[in-house]
Amino acid sequence: MMAFRALLRKELLCLAISPFVYVLLAVWFLLNALLFNISLDTQYIQADLSLLPPYLFGSGMLVWLLLPVFPPLLCLRMFAEEHRVGTLEPLLTAPITDSAVVLAKYLAACLFFLIFWGGLLLFFLLLDLHGATLDWVRIIGGFIGSFLMSMLFISTSLFASSWGGNLVLAAGGGAAINYTMLFVPALFQYDDNWLGELSRNCHLPNMISNGFAAGLVDSYSVLYLVLSSALFLFLTYLRLISRRWIP
Amino acid sequence: MLFAPTLEMIETKELSKQYGRVQALDRLSVSIAAGEILGFLGPNGAGKSTALKILSGYLPPSSGTAAVNGLSLLSNSLEARSLVGYLPENFVAPSELFVAEYLTYRAGLKGVKPAERKAEVLRVMKLVGLEHRAHQRFDALSKGYKQRLGVADSLLGDPPILILDEPFSGLDPLQRQEFRQILRRLREANKAIVFSSHVLPEVEDLANRVLIIHHGKTRVTSDVKELLDSHDEVQIVAEGEHDLNLEAIQNCKLCKDAQAVADNTFTIKVALSQRAECLHQLAEARVCVTSFAPTRRDLESVFAEFVNSVPGDNI
Numbered sequence: 024m025m026a027f028r029a030l031l032r033k034e035l036l037c038l039a040i041s042p043f044v045y046v047l048l049a050v051w052f053l054l055n056a057l058l059f060n061i062s063l064d065t066q067y068i069q070a071d072l073s074l075l076p077p078y079l080f081g082s083g084m085l086v087w088l089l090l091p092v093f094p095p096l097l098c099l100r101m102f103a104e105e106h107r108v109g110t111l112e113p114l115l116t117a118p119i120t121d122s123a124v125v126l127a128k129y130l131a132a133c134l135f136f137l138i139f140w141g142g143l144l145l146f147f148l149l150l151d152l153h154g155a156t157l158d159w160v161r162i163i164g165g166f167i168g169s170f171l172m173s174m175l176f177i178s179t180s181l182f183a184s185s186w187g188g189n190l191v192l193a194a195g196g197g198a199a200i201n202y203t204m205l206f207v208p209a210l211f212q213y214d215d216n217w218l219g220e221l222s223r224n225c226h227l228p229n230m231i232s233n234g235f236a237a238g239l240v241d242s243y244s245v246l247y248l249v250l251s252s253a254l255f256l257f258l259t260y261l262r263l264i265s266r267r268w269i270p
Numbered sequence: 271m272l273f274a275p276t277l278e279m280i281e282t283k284e285l286s287k288q289y290g291r292v293q294a295l296d297r298l299s300v301s302i303a304a305g306e307i308l309g310f311l312g313p314n315g316a317g318k319s320t321a322l323k324i325l326s327g328y329l330p331p332s333s334g335t336a337a338v339n340g341l342s343l344l345s346n347s348l349e350a351r352s353l354v355g356y357l358p359e360n361f362v363a364p365s366e367l368f369v370a371e372y373l374t375y376r377a378g379l380k381g382v383k384p385a386e387r388k389a390e391v392l393r394v395m396k397l398v399g400l401e402h403r404a405h406q407r408f409d410a411l412s413k414g415y416k417q418r419l420g421v422a423d424s425l426l427g428d429p430p431i432l433i434l435d436e437p438f439s440g441l442d443p444l445q446r447q448e449f450r451q452i453l454r455r456l457r458e459a460n461k462a463i464v465f466s467s468h469v470l471p472e473v474e475d476l477a478n479r480v481l482i483i484h485h486g487k488t489r490v491t492s493d494v495k496e497l498l499d500s501h502d503e504v505q506i507v508a509e510g511e512h513d514l515n516l517e518a519i520q521n522c523k524l525c526k527d528a529q530a531v532a533d534n535t536f537t538i539k540v541a542l543s544q545r546a547e548c549l550h551q552l553a554e555a556r557v558c559v560t561s562f563a564p565t566r567r568d569l570e571s572v573f574a575e576f577v578n579s580v581p582g583d584n585i
Contacts, residue, residue: 025378025381025383025384026378026379026380026381028378029375029376029377029378029379030375030378030379032375032378033364033367033375036366036367036371037364037366037367040366041366108362108365109358109360109361109362110362110363110364112323112328112358113356113358113361113362113363113376113423114379115327115328116326116327116328116351116354116356116358117351117376117379117380118348118349118351118352118379118380118381119348119379120348266328266329266330267327267328267329267330267344267347268330268344269330
């Protein structure tokens with residue numbers, strides 16, 4: 024546990040002082056501000072502000088364009104960059120379990136991603152201060168759902184980052200898995216067969232817009248997101264221990 | 271974990287490693303006791319770093335076993351790694367962190383209690399002369415100081431076993447001298463130390479034993495003094511017929527690798543303990559020896575001899 028805490032603290036510190044992370048944050052906030060502004064300009068949202076959380080958190084461009092890309096960029100440094108520059112060797116020869124390495128890096132990325140989402144909450148606070156009538160249950164629900172989805176995307180990104188020292192492969196691989204999880208269910212969701220049924224059950228934006236951001240916390244969605252994250256963390260763990268076990 | 275030292279702190283049996291079709295390490299068997307320094311020698315690509323990576327727990331062997339203090343590096347990896355301080359060949363620390371920050375983080379990883387971390391970090395920084403660089407970032411350090419940081423990292427938590435891959439690399443002559451002193455003190459503190467180096471005088475000066483590998487194969491494992499003694503050359507100057515003298519010397523059972531280097535001047539190899547007997551045999555063979563002068567060889571020339579003796583390979 025002592026080694027886990029030491030690694031978690033170091034990961035958070037490295038994220039907090041990395042210029043690259045601040046560039047990511049700046050781009051994220053800028054694009055989010057633009058999307059927020061565009062959403063507010065939409066007529067049907069101006070007519071009913073309670074539709075803003077499902078749109079912004081679930082079906083808008085934020086989910087389809089930005090969310091699959093930012094976690095892989097944030098997680099680049101976690102394994103791929105460490106592998107490339109050579110800091111992974113001292114880490115993996117220290118007396119720390121591979122599971123603790125994966126969990127410490129994952130937790131650090133998740134905690135840091137709260138800052139990304141915190142900015143979006145600030146936009147809603149600004150609206151509130153300007154006298155808008157907001158449904159905070161939907162906003163907080165959307166925030167929780169989006170954060171759970173981010174946790175899933177962070178776990179896939181960590182997995183891609185663990186493939187080796189190629190940064191393009193790590194970022195591209197993570198984004199590719201995330202886009203696959205978004206687009207494949209969207210493509211087949213209207214089919215009248217088992218694939219359609221499966222796609223409807225795995226459709227992440229729908230889980231957010233029809234569930235969390237509508238103020239409904241569905242245990243199926245929570246379990247789906249948590250277990251999927253656990254699956255990718257386990258795959259990352261397998262990748263890591265394979266270094267020690269596969270000759 | 272309670273540390274109970276065994277006689278053999280590091281032990282490998284038939285350790286092999288293959289990268290695809292390349293045999294990086296071929297059946298390495300060696301043991302290192304507490305209080306012993308083993309110098310790991312070999313030309314570039316000989317398999318030194320591969321062997322040290324396996325001993326540090328970073329790489330698994332393709333076959334064979336490796337254990338530290340009786341703990342297998344495969345089945346008891348975590349416990350085994352807690353006994354080892356490891357310096358990789360190209361040591362790198364996160365560029366964003368200050369020296370003291372990095373060492374504090376590493377102390378935490380190595381299980382040093384929070385209340386003791388500051389003192390432990392200060393101890394290792396003082397040991398390697400880094401205390402004045404505590405608030406510099408890794409990127410701002412010179413190569414020598416980066417190497418010192420790597421050494422300080424390996425000493426954190428006072429591990430009983432040190433595995434150091436090219437620890438003298440990047441150090442200036444004064445730093446090397448200081449580092450040799452540090453290693454000697456650690457040996458006196460009963461640590462088992464393995465280090466690889468291309469600086470053979472350092473190895474000769476420090477190591478109790480050397481292991482020379484080439485193309486992954488062990489060429490020799492020996493006590494340094496014994497190795498040098500057995501490779502000492504003796505120059506003989508004789509009187510009389512050159513060819514007859516050469517024939518007599520070549521027929522002498524104790525004279526190895528007899529060669530004529532000038533008229534009636536020959537070199538032979540003979541163990542220190544057999545020199546009197548050798549001289550006696552030469553007298554019996556009617557060689558009139560006027561000079562019998564041992565010439566001490568250094569580790570560098572012995573190393574070159576071992577490596578060059580592989581057909582088709584030269585360093």
